[in-house]
Amino acid sequence: MPNMIPEIQPISTIKVLFATAECAPFSKVGGLADVSQALPKALIEMGTEVTIITPHYGYANDAGVKHEQHEVLSGSVNLGEHRKRNFRVVAVINSEIFPGSIYLVESAEYFGRKGIYEDEQGFPFWDNGERYIFFQKVVLEVLKSGNFQVLHANDHHTALLPYYIKTGNLDSPPKTVLTIHNIGYQGNYSPDILNLTDLGWGGFYPGGPIEFHGQVNFLKAGILAADAVTTVSPGYAAELLASPEIAFGLDGVLRSLQRPLSGILNGVDYRIWSPETDPSIPVNFDMENLPKKGINRSALLEKIGLPNLPDHAVIGMISRLVDSKGFELLMPLEEELMALPLQWVILGSGEHRFEELFRGWAERHPDKVIFFYGYQPDFSHLIEAGADMFLMPSKYEACGLNQIYSLRYGTIPIVRQTGGLGDTVHTWNGKSGTGFTFQIYSSFALLQAVLQALHVFKDKEAWQHLMRNAMSEDFSWERSAKSYMKIYSDILQ
Incomplete structure (x- = not known):
């Protein structure tokens, strides 16, 4: 001693x-x-x-x-x-x-x-x-x-x-x-x-x-x-x-x-990750001013050059593109996912096969997918503020932070129940819950979770209830x- x-x-x-x-x-x-x-x-x-x-x-x-x-x-x-x-x-x-x-x-x-x-x-x-x-x-x-x-x-x-x-x-x-x-x-x-x-x-x-x-x-x-x-x-x-x-x-x-x-x-440090005070987003908002999130959504779509389609949900992904993050589950789903009313904004870098996967999506579906290579701090805040959903299909995840950021911004997480994702995102059951989850590590299970999220997204009253649940969560340090x-x-x- x-x-x-x-x-x-x-x-x-x-x-x-x-x-x-x-x-x-x-x-x-x-x-x-x-x-x-x-x-x-x-x-x-x-x-x-x-x-x-x-x-x-x-x-x-x-x-x-x-x-x-x-x-x-x-x-x-x-x-x-x-x-x-x-x-x-x-x-x-x-x-x-x-x-x-x-x-x-x-x-x-x-x-x-x-x-x-x-x-x-x-x-x-x-x-x-x-x-x-x-x-x-x-x-x-x-x-x-x-x-x-x-x-x-x-x-x-x-x-x-x-x-x-x-x-x-x-x-x-x-x-x-x-x-x-x-x-x-x-x-x-x-x-x-x-x-x-x-x-x-x-x-x-x-x-x-x-x-x-x-x-x-x-x-x-x-x-x-x-x-x-x-x-x-x-x-x-x-x-x-x-x-x-x-x-x-x-x-x-x-x-x-x-x-x-x-x-x-x-x-999470909510002095950095809070839509109420975030200087990196066009309009600040909280759960009492949810329409202002829509302004950020429009700003995000304008910035990335995708059409603003109100009936489409915007899915964000910000990640290292590595095996543990579960992106292999998306590889066989291109046809099914591109047929859905979804738009994708993806920010990340890592393994060549995943970079090529998302570059290919963006080239073949330019009205639905945009892929940005690397990491941009201010842009990541805009994605969190402007997206409707955030996808994390991890094979394993020690804790994860983006799903916690997403909760505070009313951007509903779709996650696999593993590690810290299961500790922080609770399945929506019509009244309680903060996101959508799947347990089995398979492309089919991921697709079902996305479809469930889209089903609720169509019900604007239920979706706003879900957003408020998510934004009420507190994971301060x-x-x-x-x-x-x-x-x-x-x-x-």
Whole structure:
């Protein structure tokens, strides 16, 4: 136990270093970036002292963010016996987007390129393992120079940190929390990557803490070393413990934990995602002014060049186009879906086969489908405000955030009941409920859910009732932050 920690630690004085590969608005690929901004902010507002540390990527989206900077630390770390790599840590202070400090780790070699995990052609960087070993070693240097009591790691990019700390790399080690946002990405690398870590080979043997099917597995190492392991919804936690398929083989590792896996539902920062105050949409609205949502709908259709057809429902999708999101279910449904009174606006990038699927739809049905490649923050807000429905047919979904954004904007989610989607969207039954769901992972089940949504959409009175139900839901960060504060307090006792 570090000597700076009293025997019983008051929650309000806990100092946390929150390590993450993404943090909005500086970097964003998926929901990890949003959570890494919003959860620390909620923790600070409830009395915890949190500093975020994240790479400063070369293309970083910080041009419009007002802040001051000063250097916190600079130096070099070893990557193997005869390789030193320089780093610089800069603190962003008085930012409009965060009430505490954000530490940006600078390295032209590792983070100066365009892209976070992939190049401009969509191929993963060949040295991703090395890049995030470097980042974690810099985090250890920051821990040595500070007096943090908790290190909160996120996903495999930072999962070696609990293992480093447990194996004695710090004189006054903090307690550690590891949050799993997506277990599908585990950081599996060939054994020779251990030569870059300075961890030695003691943990690498069949069934060892850092070994998984003959490879080094960053996430497994972190799960077994952390003082507490969490994930981002109760539903996902239950699935991870029960299903080898959803846990990608780590279900047994999770079941072996002395402190059980905790499922804490992600929240939403309604200061950013609320139609009442959103500066990115043409007209603000709430559940008492639902016709104003129609103005946003018209603005969306005008912007994307689709005809404004009142009897058609506009379906939005904003997503990484990857296997886990369930888009393969749409592949055999083009004829059926294009025959329905639907218009589609799709924003995303990822696997070539899904990009080509939606490009093909847009080319063959230009009056019904528009596809935009990439991610555009302001446009994503307009899609949420202007669409009638939002589709998330995920194969698995740790928590999901867009369905929660959609609820607040009165944009009715159509989701598969998996992980956090089942925790946040409740099936419409004519009076109660907030969306439409399907359980079996099949194209037929998805189509039936879309047809059910269209049936209700035709009944404007019922649809407005459903919209008000959805907009009344509250998934603010307060409850989630309290749960994390309880975990911090418990592991420090």
